[in-house]
Amino acid sequence: MHHHQKGVALLVVMWACTLLAILLGGYAAMARTEGLQARYKFEQTGAHYDAQAGLMRAVYALQAANPADRWVADGRSYRFRFNGAQISVSITSETGKVDLNTASPHILTRLFRVAGEAPEQAAALAQAVVAWRSFALSSEQRRQRAEPYLAAGRSYGPRCGPFASVEELQMVLGMTPALYARIAPDLTIWSGRPRPDPATAPLLALASLPGMTLQHARRLIATRLAGQSGQPGLAVGGGVTHSIRSVAVLADGTRAVLRATIRTQGGRPGSQGFAVLRWQEGEGE
Structure with a gap:
């Protein structure tokens, strides 16, 4: 009887240890998952602010005092590093789009x-x-x-x-x-023009012009961008309303995308320099 009780007690202890191990394993897995989620959120937040810095850099470059330093709003990509992230920014003038x-x-x-x-x-x-x-x-x-x-x-x-x-x-x-x-991507409600400006129009908007074809439009855009992508240049046309797409990619691959349509204020006294007409986070049209 004494040996039987010891056996039962040993079995209870073994079950208790097994249950405790399972609980500890579950807690450890939960803590690891929460840690990974917190780290992802932290990295995503950092990427978001890096992308926002790229957008603000574009706003500044659109209004640079020296015309030779202004970025061209024809969809070309400008790349630079900021805070350890790779930033890619493109600007498209709304005057180059088809106004609904x-x-x-x-x-x-x-x-x-x-x-x-x-x-x-x-x-x-x-x-x-x-x-x-x-x-x-x-x-x-x-x-x-x-x-x-x-x-x-x-x-x-x-x-x-x-x-x-x-x-x-x-x-x-x-x-x-x-x-x-x-x-x-080729549409707008902020141009006010009956036809797109060919100097800044994206592919389909450019091809919609009379006498134009998709092939011709592709060649014109390739000529427009040849040897100039990512370099400062004289802004042609462009108007005051632009769509900006800023992408930030961190070293670990975390990625954030911001898209905004802004209207520059022309340095008017008391103005903030630009007004946001549309703001979107993440990929999309």
């Missing part, structure tokens, strides 16, 4: 065509964009323009006013997610 509120139907049609749409669909979609942004309409005209949307199962009709954002284009009848993803 002011672009002519011909430019819109050509944009949809070079993005891969068939001629009939491209023309119909251009008219749908124009119908969406048209204003000063009568109640009957608004009702008529809303009918195709309601027939397609939409709960809304055209705004009958200017686009409030580029993303709003996705609501226009006939716009597909695939087409929107292709053309979104």
Whole structure:
């Protein structure tokens, strides 16, 4: 009986040790996971601020006192190191993009065509964009323009006013997610021009100009960037509104992306130098 009790006691101790080992292992794994998460968050936060520094560097370079030191807002990439991170910044002038509120139907049609749409669909979609942004309409005209949307199962009709954002284009009848993803980087609502500025236009916007093809546009952009990428240069055209994309990559591969649309203030007394019109973190259109 005495030996039986000792055996039971030994078994209980062994089970207790096993349970304790399991608990300690679980706590150790949890502590390691939390430590890794904290380190990732710390590195991600550092990368975010490094990317923000790249964005601020671009704002400064757009307004450099010496024109020869200004960065060119035609989409070329400027690379430099900051705080141990590799920073890559590109700036695109909004005047080089297709303005949803002011672009002519011909430019819109050509944009949809070079993005891969068939001629009939491209023309119909251009008219749908124009119908969406048209204003000063009568109640009957608004009702008529809303009918195709309601027939397609939409709960809304055209705004009958200017686009409030580029993303709003996705609501226009006939716009597909695939087409929107292709053309979104070439669109704006801040240009105010009927056609893109060829000096700063990205590929599809440049190819939408009359007499232009995708092949010709690629050659022009290659010529524009040849031997100048990453170097200061004289800013041509450009206007005062720009989209900036700043990417920071740390030594361990941690990556942060900031995208902002800013309007420079021209050094007006009391101004902050620029105003942010749009701010996005992470990848996207």
